Amino acid sequence: MRWDNLYIAGVGSYLPDQVETVDEAIAAGRYTEEKKAMNGYRAARVSAPGETGPVMAATAGRVAVERSGFAHDEFGVLVHSYVGHQGLDLWTPASYVQQETIGGSAPAYEVRMGCNAFVGGMDLAASYLYTHPDAHAGLVTGGDAFHLPYLDRWNSHEQNVDSDGGGAIVLSTRSGFARIRSMFTYGDPSLEPLGRCRAEWSTAPFPDGKTLQLDRSMQDYMHNKDIDLDEIVERISGGVQHSVSTALDEAGIELSDVRFFLHQQLAETIAEYGIYKLLGVDREKTTFDWGKDIGMVGTIDIVLGLEHVLTHREPKPGDFILLQCAGGGYVWTAAVVEILETPHWAS
Structure with missing residues (x-):
């Protein structure tokens, strides 16, 4: 929108x-x-x-x-x-x-x-x-x-x-200090089994007291002979592309107009193939390498990246920042932000 x-x-x-x-x-x-x-x-x-x-x-x-x-x-x-x-x-x-x-x-x-x-x-x-x-x-x-x-x-x-x-x-x-030009959220619940697979329902949280192994459900799902892995990768990649392209279209700009591209603090291989090569994003426009000293912080990687850009990367009025995020389920949100002025607390 x-x-x-x-x-x-x-x-x-x-x-x-x-x-x-x-x-x-x-x-x-x-x-x-x-x-x-x-x-x-x-x-x-x-x-x-x-x-x-x-x-x-x-x-x-x-x-x-x-x-x-x-x-x-x-x-x-x-x-x-x-x-x-x-x-x-x-x-x-x-x-x-x-x-x-x-x-x-x-x-x-x-x-x-x-x-x-x-x-x-x-x-x-x-x-x-x-x-x-x-x-x-x-x-x-x-x-x-x-x-x-x-x-x-x-x-x-x-x-x-x-x-x-x-x-x-x-x-x-x-x-x-900044205007949100557009935001777009897109979901594909057909990918929900990646986080569940054949796990048994429980009647209470943490029922067996064993430390969570969050990749196990996905690995079980991927080993199902009836699953088309190429289709899964295509759907996940498509969600990233669709959310970003729609937000850009609604904002009336191109990806080349974006000065900073902020995404989650993903693993190196996921960021490289799931963001940079997939979308054609210049890594230098991100806060990814800075964030390696922090890790993935729940839902707030985008906030940390935005604050870092504001306080250390000298954004100027008219600069565009694209926020891109994804969550299991699967759901993607992208937003285009335009800097209007440097906030007083960031200078």
Whole structure:
């Protein structure tokens, strides 16, 4: 969808102080030299006790709200995104984040779309703001913490390295330092079995107490002789291409017009073949190599990349930034952002 009066007014992030390097993980027997060479990650952030996903999201949210300049009573919606456990069972983390950031009586929603949830949540928050004229601003947050025994950040994925942190963006229909020209979300639920396959249903979370092995379902699915692997790759690649090309078309620009291309902090091989060669993106336009020292932070890689561009890459008025994200299920979101001015906090 093309947006005419949708702005980014504030950005905030929080990363824990503790850094665990790939070499430390290898020495501890949780990672391998082969994975280091294949995936390219250098380090991950590790949250302290009590630094749950919602706690870190709220910290980032307070920064984004302060930077936006909007008063708490001007916020009409909060959308909180996440991938993993939020610190408590059968709980409402979005309402916690709301109380810790903007308060008030606006509705607080949770979005779960895998790693696509933050950017997909921006799409939902924008739609809410447009259908509620009295709501001038919306806060979108994300936060995750990944810990043993539930999940091993180094070993539960064959290719991803999961890192802890929180991020937030303030959207507004009034003003901001950047304008969102377009956003497009596209889903292909025929790929959902990649994350489920023949896994048995359980009656409660973490039923056997064994650390999650998140690639096992996909591997089982791929070994099914009735599955056409080429078709699966084509559908996943097609989702990336379709979301990006549609967002660009709706914004009225070409990929060559984009100065910065922000995507998730993927493994090296996935980024190379699933983004750069697939789309023809110049790697120098991304924050990928910088992000190797952080890892994949739940739903908020895009926020971290955007804040890094704003504070270290000197974007100028008129520059276009393309946000591209994907989540298991499968769902893709792409957004075209135009820089209007350098925010005061980034200079």
